[in-house]
Amino acid sequence: EIVLTQSPGTLSLSPGERAALSCRASQSVNSNYLAWYQQKPGQAPRLLIYGASRRATGIPDRFSGSGSGTDFTLTISRLEPEDFAVYYCQQYGNSPLYTFGQGTKLEIK
Amino acid sequence: EVHLVESGGGLLKPGGSLRLSCAGSGFTFSNAWMNWVRQAPGKGLEWVGRIKSKPDGETIDYAAPVKGRFTISRDDSKHTVDLQMNSLKTEDTAVYYCATGLWLDGWGQGTTVTVSS
Numbered sequence: 001e002i003v004l005t006q007s008p009g010t011l012s013l014s015p016g017e018r019a020a021l022s023c024r025a026s027q028s029v030n031s032n033y034l035a036w037y038q039q040k041p042g043q044a045p046r047l048l049i050y051g052a053s054r055r056a057t058g059i060p061d062r063f064s065g066s067g068s069g070t071d072f073t074l075t076i077s078r079l080e081p082e083d084f085a086v087y088y089c090q091q092y093g094n095s096p097l098y099t100f101g102q103g104t105k106l107e108i109k
Numbered sequence: 110e111v112h113l114v115e116s117g118g119g120l121l122k123p124g125g126s127l128r129l130s131c132a133g134s135g136f137t138f139s140n141a142w143m144n145w146v147r148q149a150p151g152k153g154l155e156w157v158g159r160i161k162s163k164p165d166g167e168t169i170d171y172a173a174p175v176k177g178r179f180t181i182s183r184d185d186s187k188h189t190v191d192l193q194m195n196s197l198k199t200e201d202t203a204v205y206y207c208a209t210g211l212w213l214d215g216w217g218q219g220t221t222v223t224v225s226s
Contacts, residue, residue: 035212037154044206044216045146045154056214088154092211097170098144098156 002027002094004101006087012109019076021104023067023089031068033092039103040085048087049074076106084108110135111215113207118220123199125224129192131207131217140164142211143183143190147203148219157205160190174200197224 003026013019023034031052037045047056049065052072062077076083089101117129133141142165145157158171160181169181180193190207204219 037213039154044218045208045213046216047212047214050212050214056212090154090213096156096172097159098146098213100154100156103153 001096002029002091002099004089004091004099006089006101006104008104009102010105010107012107013079014109015079015081017079019074019079019083019106021074021076021087021089021106023072023074023101025070025072025091027094028069029072029091030093031072034065034067034072035090035092036063036065036074037088037090038083038085039088045088079106081108111209113209113215113217115205115207115217115220118205118222120223120225121197122226123197123224125197126193126195127197127222129194129205129220129222131190131192133188133190133207133209136209136215138188139185141209143181144208144213145181145190145192146206146208146213146216147201147222148206149200149203152203155203157192194222197222199224199226 005024007022034052036049039045053065064075086103088103112135115131142161144159158181161168178196183190202224206219207217209215
């Protein structure tokens with residue numbers, strides 16, 4: 001079973017700063033099948049990035065994804081107040097069919 | 110715009126059964142792969158299962174913790190996907206979301222299931 005480990009668990013930054021969130025897989029992931037989601041309190045998750053680096057519809061270009069193999073990164077170039085949330089990486093295709101990381105909480109410093 | 114609405118959540122005792130439903134609109138439901146994802150209180154996301162579209166064989170896959178207890182079905186004429194949950198355990202307590210597509214690009218608001226004695 002593939003395990004996705006996200007780091008850090010919590011990231012404290014200020015608006016305007018750059019955020020880099022890491023997602024490491026226990027075995028190689030097809031980068032075509034790596035996604036990132038944002039979840040705010042009391043809300044459903046929202047797809048940000050799919051295929052490791054493709055922005056979903058309506059996602060601002062300050063969000064970008066990169067990586068391959070076992071190491072992937074979500075970068076937010078300049079944090080806006082609405083970006084403070086929990087972020088999950090997710091892979092598709094290995095058993096189980098979908099696996100999520102445990103999440104990174106991005107909080108205001 | 111994708112719009113998904115879950116219903117059917119509630120409070121029940123271990124060993125009980127419950128049927129959740131998700132109604133979709135704003136997209137071609139019959140072509141959509143539909144997923145169920147859950148989130149236990151204060152925890153992360155956990156995929157529950159998925160049903161493909163009929164053109165893609167209507168294949169159904171389940172996560173190991175629910176396999177044999179949960180059943181996913183769809184009714185394309187009603188634009189609904191259901192999750193029948195049997196032999197419920199306390200660890201099934203969660204908000205249950207339906208989500209559409211390979212990339213889970215559309216989500217409902219969730220429905221809460223609480224299993225407690």
